[in-house]
Amino acid sequence: MDFLTLSKERYTAKHYDVNRKISNEDLDKLLEIVRLSPSAVNAQAWKFFVGSQKSMAKIMPAICDFNRDRVGDCSHFIVMCAQNKLDEASYKEVTKKEDADGRYPNHPNIRDIVDEHRIAFGKLHESLGDYAQWTSKQVYIAMTALIYGAKSMGIDSTAMEGIDYAKLDEILDLKAQNLHSVVVVALGYSSDDDSNKKRPKSRRAKESVFSFLD
Numbered sequence: 001m002d003f004l005t006l007s008k009e010r011y012t013a014k015h016y017d018v019n020r021k022i023s024n025e026d027l028d029k030l031l032e033i034v035r036l037s038p039s040a041v042n043a044q045a046w047k048f049f050v051g052s053q054k055s056m057a058k059i060m061p062a063i064c065d066f067n068r069d070r071v072g073d074c075s076h077f078i079v080m081c082a083q084n085k086l087d088e089a090s091y092k093e094v095t096k097k098e099d100a101d102g103r104y105p106n107h108p109n110i111r112d113i114v115d116e117h118r119i120a121f122g123k124l125h126e127s128l129g130d131y132a133q134w135t136s137k138q139v140y141i142a143m144t145a146l147i148y149g150a151k152s153m154g155i156d157s158t159a160m161e162g163i164d165y166a167k168l169d170e171i172l173d174l175k176a177q178n179l180h181s182v183v184v185v186a187l188g189y190s191s192d193d194d195s196n197k198k199r200p201k202s203r204r205a206k207e208s209v210f211s212f213l214d
């Protein structure tokens with residue numbers, strides 16, 4: 001499916017078929033899509049907690065009332081989290097991995113410059129006081145890759161900000177891991193009575209969204 005068709009056909013699932021589960025193979029592909037998401041300076045200052053229906057009960061107290069019926073029957077979910085404070089060691093791990101993946105063949109000096117710059121960007125956002133917002137923004141990119149990637153595989157999704165963030169962070173003990181939750185994405189196969197399935201998609205008109213500069 002080309003990306004425009006995908007964009008027209010993806011929709012937010014509002015009810016799942018409890019009997020249909022994502023296969024392990026497809027789940028692995030979804031996680032790979034998330035893992036490959038781009039982020040500023042490739043910092044990947046994020047962590048994703050993956051759960052199946054079994055662990056849904058654990059996070060349900062942190063899902064807002066209006067979302068509970070919508071996602072209660074989903075197959076899997078991912079709690080997408082971002083770093084709270086700059087963790088230089090985790091940045092250095094990225095450089096080490098880039099090196100191991102062959103990004104700097106015969107160029108250790110470039111590797112060291114990239115390493116310094118990445119940390120400098122992190123420090124810049126710390127000094128601006130927006131480090132946690134900056135890392136959250138990157139998580140939304142991964143969320144976007146996930147929901148479109150899922151649709152490309154015939155898997156439906158529900159991105160949710162309708163969550164009690166403080167409660168979710170407590171349930172997953174995120175603060176102790178220098179993390180906060182950003183968004184939860186439920187995944188699975190929507191049921192035939194999903195109200196959103198048959199609704200036409202609606203967006204602002206092109207003229208109101210785009211301003212052409214030349």
Ligand SMILES: Cc1cc2nc3c(=O)[nH]c(=O)nc-3n(C[C@H](O)[C@H](O)[C@H](O)COP(=O)(O)O)c2cc1C
Pocket residue numbers: 010011012013067070158159160161162163183196201
């Ligand atoms: C970041 C984000 C948070 C959202 N939170 C919720 C939510 O908590 N509950 C819900 O039912 N839908 C949620 N949505 C779905 C939006 O309402 C939906 O994407 C929008 O109305 C457009 O409809 P469509 O996704 O079906 O095209 C969220 C979407 C995004 C991108």
